[in-house]
Amino acid sequence: MLSRVAERIYWQARYLERAENTARLLNVFSTLLLDLPPGTKLGWHSLVEITGTDQIFDAKYKQASERNVMRFLLCDNPGGSLLDMLANTRENARTTREIMPLEAFEQINDLYHFAKGNLKSGVDRGSRHQLLEEIISKCQEISGLMAGSMSRGEAYSFVRIGRSLERADMATRVVDVGSGNLLPDLSLGSVPPESYEPYENTLWMNILHSLTAYQMYRQNVKHRVNGEDVVTFLLQDEDFPRAATHALTTISHVLKKLPNDTKVAKQVNRALRFVQNGDIKKLLRSGLLEHLDSLQVEIANIHQSVADTWFLPNK
Amino acid sequence: MRANWKTYNPGHFFDEIISSPGYARKPARRLASYLRSLTHEDLQQKKLAAELAIKTMGISFTVYSDAGNIDREWPFDIIPRIIAEKEWDHTSLGLQQRLQALNCFINDVYNDQKIFKDKLIPKELVLDSANFRKQCMGINPRYGVWAHVCGTDLIKGGDGQFYVLEDNLRVPSGVSYMLENRRVTKRVFPELFENHAIRPITEYPAQLFDTLAAISPRQSDYPKVVVLTPGIFNSAYFEHSFLAQRMGAEVVEGGDLVVEKDKVYMRTIDGLSQVDVIYRRIDDMFLDPSVFNKESVLGVSGLFNAWKKGNVGLANAPGAGVADDKIIYTYVPQMIKYYLGEEPILPNVPSYLCVDKVQRQHVLENLDKLVVKPANESGGYGMLIGPQASKRELAEFKRRIKADPRNYMAQPLISLSTVPILGDRVVEPRHVDLRPFVLQADKSYVTAGGLTRVAMVKGSYIVNSSQGGGSKDTWIVGDN
Numbered sequence: 001m002l003s004r005v006a007e008r009i010y011w012q013a014r015y016l017e018r019a020e021n022t023a024r025l026l027n028v029f030s031t032l033l034l035d036l037p038p039g040t041k042l043g044w045h046s047l048v049e050i051t052g053t054d055q056i057f058d059a060k061y062k063q064a065s066e067r068n069v070m071r072f073l074l075c076d077n078p079g080g081s082l083l084d085m086l087a088n089t090r091e092n093a094r095t096t097r098e099i100m101p102l103e104a105f106e107q108i109n110d111l112y113h114f115a116k117g118n119l120k121s122g123v124d125r126g127s128r129h130q131l132l133e134e135i136i137s138k139c140q141e142i143s144g145l146m147a148g149s150m151s152r153g154e155a156y157s158f159v160r161i162g163r164s165l166e167r168a169d170m171a172t173r174v175v176d177v178g179s180g181n182l183l184p185d186l187s188l189g190s191v192p193p194e195s196y197e198p199y200e201n202t203l204w205m206n207i208l209h210s211l212t213a214y215q216m217y218r219q220n221v222k223h224r225v226n227g228e229d230v231v232t233f234l235l236q237d238e239d240f241p242r243a244a245t246h247a248l249t250t251i252s253h254v255l256k257k258l259p260n261d262t263k264v265a266k267q268v269n270r271a272l273r274f275v276q277n278g279d280i281k282k283l284l285r286s287g288l289l290e291h292l293d294s295l296q297v298e299i300a301n302i303h304q305s306v307a308d309t310w311f312l313p314n315k
Numbered sequence: 316m317r318a319n320w321k322t323y324n325p326g327h328f329f330d331e332i333i334s335s336p337g338y339a340r341k342p343a344r345r346l347a348s349y350l351r352s353l354t355h356e357d358l359q360q361k362k363l364a365a366e367l368a369i370k371t372m373g374i375s376f377t378v379y380s381d382a383g384n385i386d387r388e389w390p391f392d393i394i395p396r397i398i399a400e401k402e403w404d405h406t407s408l409g410l411q412q413r414l415q416a417l418n419c420f421i422n423d424v425y426n427d428q429k430i431f432k433d434k435l436i437p438k439e440l441v442l443d444s445a446n447f448r449k450q451c452m453g454i455n456p457r458y459g460v461w462a463h464v465c466g467t468d469l470i471k472g473g474d475g476q477f478y479v480l481e482d483n484l485r486v487p488s489g490v491s492y493m494l495e496n497r498r499v500t501k502r503v504f505p506e507l508f509e510n511h512a513i514r515p516i517t518e519y520p521a522q523l524f525d526t527l528a529a530i531s532p533r534q535s536d537y538p539k540v541v542v543l544t545p546g547i548f549n550s551a552y553f554e555h556s557f558l559a560q561r562m563g564a565e566v567v568e569g570g571d572l573v574v575e576k577d578k579v580y581m582r583t584i585d586g587l588s589q590v591d592v593i594y595r596r597i598d599d600m601f602l603d604p605s606v607f608n609k610e611s612v613l614g615v616s617g618l619f620n621a622w623k624k625g626n627v628g629l630a631n632a633p634g635a636g637v638a639d640d641k642i643i644y645t646y647v648p649q650m651i652k653y654y655l656g657e658e659p660i661l662p663n664v665p666s667y668l669c670v671d672k673v674q675r676q677h678v679l680e681n682l683d684k685l686v687v688k689p690a691n692e693s694g695g696y697g698m699l700i701g702p703q704a705s706k707r708e709l710a711e712f713k714r715r716i717k718a719d720p721r722n723y724m725a726q727p728l729i730s731l732s733t734v735p736i737l738g739d740r741v742v743e744p745r746h747v748d749l750r751p752f753v754l755q756a757d758k759s760y761v762t763a764g765g766l767t768r769v770a771m772v773k774g775s776y777i778v779n780s781s782q783g784g785g786s787k788d789t790w791i792v793g794d795n
Contacts, residue, residue, distance in 0.1 A: 001583055001584050001585075002565055002567065002571050002581060002582065002583055002584075003571070003582040003583060003584055004567075004568065004570065004571050004582075006584050091547075094547060095546075095547050097556060098556055098559065098560050098566060154584065258584065259584060259585040259586075260584075260585065260586070309584075310584040312570055312571070312582060313582075
């Protein structure tokens with residue numbers, strides 16, 4: 001398989017997964033913010049922080065209002081908006097048409113045109129939910145189609161690596177938001193301390209929702225929703241597909257299908273050990289943010305070693 | 316919408332289906348009476364079926380100037396064009412003869428230059444051509460063949476004869492549309508295929524693969540053949556990907572290839588893998604920045620030398636375009652006699668060379684009756700159609716011809732033949748040309764028919780898809 005084709009198929013899968021995750025994130029946060037009391041610091045700006053685009057946003061907009069944030073994340077951030085993620089999915093798919101199922105390209109093409117015509121309407125709260133639900137379900141349709149019709153050879157291995165890396169990345173970002181930035185701010189707000197609890201619950205429940213993890217969490221973790229269990233579940237669960245540990249384990253299995261995988265496998269195992277060895281209870285008291293930062297670096301290093309090993313060298 | 320052949324009126328043009336009002340030519344009789352039997356609703360429904368098939372099959376082409384939505388669906392007319400088998404067999408021989416002579420000429424230009432010594436063609440005329448590559452001097456590719464794939468443009472004049480309009484020897488495109496047109500027609504008119512003996516065309520990709528495999532330097536059963544594309548933004552990308560898929564070859568871009576020790580490799584996830592033959596769909600000048608255009612990012616550094624040393628096959632060979640210059644075109648009938656000792660089977664369109672003083676005078680005096688073409692443009696760009704031009708355009712061309720006579724030739728405006736298309740309300744005549752594809756390596760091959768291009772606008776002669784032309788399926792049909 002050509003290195004260039006491997007690279008494009010990998011990015012196609014990453015962008016598709018990223019688009020789905022972003023759509024879900026926006027959807028969940030739109031509902032979550034309605035539940036939180038005024039005075040909490042968790043606000044629309046948190047959304048641009050999660051997606052790591054706060055600097056670009058701040059340079060562009062004076063105010064982190066709901067409309068501004070939504071416009072920015074949906075369609076007004078070149079290269080980083082939901083629309084551009086779908087455009088990138090399509091561009092990468094267009095150049096790998098020969099090896100993907102024909103219908104997959106057609107659906108990706110449709111999805112892009114649908115998003116192009118409709119994403120702006122998501123700036124309004126009234127139509128946002130339905131729009132994002134539709135994007136999510138179309139993304140899942142495409143992933144399902146590829147899962148159902150592509151042989152488990154080299155091409156599909158790159159799809160899975162791209163998708164899993166994106167999932168691991170998203171899990172760490174979401175945990176980052178839930179644990180680090182926002183809870184202390186809750187206590188600094190105008191809310192009296194004894195009333196934290198319901199909001200803390202709401203927050204963690206929504207964090208789970210943003211990774212479609214709520215039901216699986218309830219079935220597997222029998223306690224009530226609490227920070228420590230949620231963080232443990234999202235980082236260390238071996239069976240939930242969007243948990244960091246599961247995603248990284250998937251990559252290490254997939255690698256066996258590919259030639260010259262030693263270097264990449266080493267890096268994946270490093271990241272895996274790192275995430276599994278974290279003592280969440282202790283980290284929650286102090287050091288979780290630094291831990292998550294290091295985990296992000298480990299994940300970025302996996303991408304780097306994949307690129308070094310299989311993709312075209314940079315010119 | 317009904318196919319009423321009595322009111323169908325091609326005027327004074329030669330129509331390929333109808334000989335006089337209400338009467339179809341013999342090979343087209345079945346088709347004409349079948350079309351007449353269809354109701355307005357039938358035809359409407361078939362037209363929609365074709366549009367849908369084209370959309371779902373993803374047949375598209377790209378227009379450079381259309382920023383934004385670059386992929387357009389392929390414009391297609393459902394009524395097939397009919398050519399009699401006998402006529403085609405004769406034409407096909409003429410096409411093979413022509414390509415053989417052209418390849419002899421190219422090989423001669425880059426080696427012995429006998430044709431100059433024998434004073435058949437002025438040397439300067441060839442060496443001044445923008446497509447002459449001095450780097451190719453002394454190279455002798457296998458079988459003496461430089462142009463392995465040729466798209467020859469044919470037109471039918473008022474006498475119903477095929478004439479050669481031009482030879483495309485660089486990177487001719489359109490063959491994928493020829494194949495897709497047939498697939499669409501099969502979906503739309505399956506019933507017609509039962510009653511006609513229509514020559515199949517599907518073998519083209521296999522024939523192309525054999526031609527390419529024949530020039531592989533490593534003789535093996537499975538030479539590694541790749542299609543080199545400038546990339547997704549090229550107007551013919553659909554075709555590059557299509558042909559690669561049908562041949563079981565990889566589509567590669569310049570960045571996928573690397574030359575080491577004069578051998579060409581592609582970068583795969585399993586390391587470097589040697590390439591035997593490159594079907595290149597990028598221009599000479601962009602092939603190798605170390606030899607041609609230094610700015611090129613599309614090509615591969617070192618590729619030219621690898622080819623020169625015989626370590627990789629290149630189709631078409633660099634420099635082959637020297638024979639597809641429109642000035643050189645006028646000499647092809649003489650070349651056929653000179654190299655093959657045969658009479659040309661297919662005639663050229665009569666032409667005037669502006670570089671010749673007497674002929675130039677004739678051109679300048681009759682500009683409003685002639686078609687003027689620059690030597691090296693393709694796709695219908697930079698042309699003047701005298702009878703349809705404004706005074707300003709005529710004056711502008713006069714100036715250009717005087718300034719650079721070597722770059723221009725002129726031909727009388729041939730009354731292109733017509734075929735029926737399905738208009739919005741009625742069946743109407745439109746002008747067409749034909750591009751068959753000719754292959755040559757150890758043996759020759761000609762497609763059964765080719766790509767028929769139609770000027771969809773009433774009265775227009777412009778058939779190029781980039782300028783509003785459409786296309787049709789082309790049937791080579793037996794007598795019974």
